[in-house]
Amino acid sequence: MSLEILQAGPQSTLQATSRNGMRHIGIPASGAADPLSHALGARLVGNDTSCASIEITYGPFEATFRCNARISLTGAISEASVSDQPVAFHETLTVGTGQTLKLGHPTAGLRTYVSVAGGFEGEVFASSPSTYLPAHLGGVDGRALKQGDMLAISEASAKGADEMLKTPSELRLPFTNAFALRATPGPDLPENEIEIWEQNFSATRRASRIGIELDGNFPAIESNRNLPSAGIFPGALQLPPQGRGFLLLPDCQTTGGYPHILQVNRSDRHLMGQIRPGDSVMFLKRAPAEAAVDQKEKQELLSSWMPEFRL
Amino acid sequence: MTAQKIIACGDDAYRLIPSDNHQRHSIAEALRSSDVWDEVVVGRESVTVQYDPCETPPEVARTHILSAMDQADLAQQEIGSSITLRMRIDEKSAPELAACAKANGLPVDAFLDRITRSDLIVDMLGFAPGFAYVSGVDDTLAGQRLEHPRQLTHAGSVGFIQGFLGIYALDGPGGWPVIGRISERLFDKTSQDPVLLAPGTRIKLEVSQ
Numbered sequence: 109m110s111l112e113i114l115q116a117g118p119q120s121t122l123q124a125t126s127r128n129g130m131r132h133i134g135i136p137a138s139g140a141a142d143p144l145s146h147a148l149g150a151r152l153v154g155n156d157t158s159c160a161s162i163e164i165t166y167g168p169f170e171a172t173f174r175c176n177a178r179i180s181l182t183g184a185i186s187e188a189s190v191s192d193q194p195v196a197f198h199e200t201l202t203v204g205t206g207q208t209l210k211l212g213h214p215t216a217g218l219r220t221y222v223s224v225a226g227g228f229e230g231e232v233f234a235s236s237p238s239t240y241l242p243a244h245l246g247g248v249d250g251r252a253l254k255q256g257d258m259l260a261i262s263e264a265s266a267k268g269a270d271e272m273l274k275t276p277s278e279l280r281l282p283f284t285n286a287f288a289l290r291a292t293p294g295p296d297l298p299e300n301e302i303e304i305w306e307q308n309f310s311a312t313r314r315a316s317r318i319g320i321e322l323d324g325n326f327p328a329i330e331s332n333r334n335l336p337s338a339g340i341f342p343g344a345l346q347l348p349p350q351g352r353g354f355l356l357l358p359d360c361q362t363t364g365g366y367p368h369i370l371q372v373n374r375s376d377r378h379l380m381g382q383i384r385p386g387d388s389v390m391f392l393k394r395a396p397a398e399a400a401v402d403q404k405e406k407q408e409l410l411s412s413w414m415p416e417f418r419l
Numbered sequence: 420m421t422a423q424k425i426i427a428c429g430d431d432a433y434r435l436i437p438s439d440n441h442q443r444h445s446i447a448e449a450l451r452s453s454d455v456w457d458e459v460v461v462g463r464e465s466v467t468v469q470y471d472p473c474e475t476p477p478e479v480a481r482t483h484i485l486s487a488m489d490q491a492d493l494a495q496q497e498i499g500s501s502i503t504l505r506m507r508i509d510e511k512s513a514p515e516l517a518a519c520a521k522a523n524g525l526p527v528d529a530f531l532d533r534i535t536r537s538d539l540i541v542d543m544l545g546f547a548p549g550f551a552y553v554s555g556v557d558d559t560l561a562g563q564r565l566e567h568p569r570q571l572t573h574a575g576s577v578g579f580i581q582g583f584l585g586i587y588a589l590d591g592p593g594g595w596p597v598i599g600r601i602s603e604r605l606f607d608k609t610s611q612d613p614v615l616l617a618p619g620t621r622i623k624l625e626v627s628q
Contacts, residue, residue, distance in 0.1 A: 128457055128458070129457065129458060131458045131460045132447070132458070132459055132460050132461055132544065132617070132618060133544050133548070133549060133613075133614040133616075133617060134544040134545050134546065134547060134548045134549050134550050134588075134614070135548045135549070135613070135614070136548070233608050233613070234608075234611070234613060235611075240548075242547070242591070243547060243548050243589050243591065245548070245608060291429075292427070292429045292430045294428065294429060295426045295427070295428050295434060336462060336463035336464040336465070337462050337463045337543065337545060337552075338434060338460075338462030338463065338464070338465045338467055339432075339434070339458070339460025339461070339462050339465070339466070339467030339468075339469075340467070341428075341429075341431075341432060341458070341469055343429065344428075344429070361545060361546060361547075362460060362544070362545050363460065363462055363543065363544075363545030363546070364545075368428065370429075371428060371429020371430060371432070372429075373429070373430045373431075374430055374431050374471070374472065394430070396427060396429075396430050396472070396477050397477070399430035399431075399472065400430065400472040400473065400476060400477065403430075403472060403473050404473050407473055418471065418473075419473075
């Protein structure tokens, strides 16, 4: 049971859940940059989120199935076809041996997930098959997928093996080229700073699974000397000395010494994986107590469809 | 009370900065005994914790931090294991050793002697998986980062800058002058516990020719 990659686009990797509880030994989270889209994809094919999907960045992507399989497409929506017949996102699809899946460029959003019942087999490192490119860990030899790769597919569990599902419409997030992310002030944001909450920032071309650079007017931070390195997490907006913000994604380092000015809240971090160069980003200010309510509301909405999923 | 400060770092993390920097490791240990935290990360002067505010409201998380600090106060004992690492210093393993010694006006042997006699402890990990910042290095020895970082620093390499050693667990880019290479395996990706060195580990360096 396998899938042959014919075209992998600028960057496609195997991703599943993140690696947790290992940041104190320098091991980053990794995992799907948009974990919600990954989980929705897993749900449609009866997988646990620990099963790896292909995370496609921007496309195009093309691959031929060497077995019959049940698959799903979630995340950034692009033209999609199986054997040149258009197929839909957000529903269980069946493909046969020899059929080719083709994806184009998404018009909005950046990352698309291809999930297969059973999951793609990746090298498991620290309990997760997710790829961490900088240290060549997990996935397929810790690298991005390339033309000619034959990805092995694990045996699917019997549960729900013939279920044909669709993601409930209220859980399908339409992506645009403008993102509003709920956030709380970081420890190094100057007091009484207002402007940062009223601006549209622009994502630059410096965008990867490590982070996204944002252009715009950032506050002047008095000490732009390096602060003592301290634990830092995805969702942090750092302000390096050159004055452009850097929003951290799942492959970010575990500690950092740049001023930490905002933190995108847990409720909205999954959206960061869909920001592409040129998109506009604004931050909506929340107090920590409000953030907890936001998270609970979204969590409850998602739990009705995915009881195990945690933001 | 050991706390100098507890700072919110966004909606789901707190950073505590103890007044006595040496208490970071025992506080981290005390925090780890609770299942409230997703992550407990030791920094240069802080311990940062991450939690799920849906499971643990922020104010409850804060009380957990306070009690962990009390626990660490009571404990007071030295925590962290001790490990002996063998360091090779042949030219290939230690490209900048001679230059570092010379910059300090010392013969190589005397330079290394000062380092191995230092009270070495893993201060924190970061930068890359398993990369250990080791503090306690004789502060009279001067050293700074390379002007041009290397594309490839080999796993096991021991970097040196003033006050610190930096031990590379994996092959990767690096900016520290390299004064030796550890023979022990520092990173095992097949293991559940992949990294040999943890924050608070005491290190004894043995130089092997």
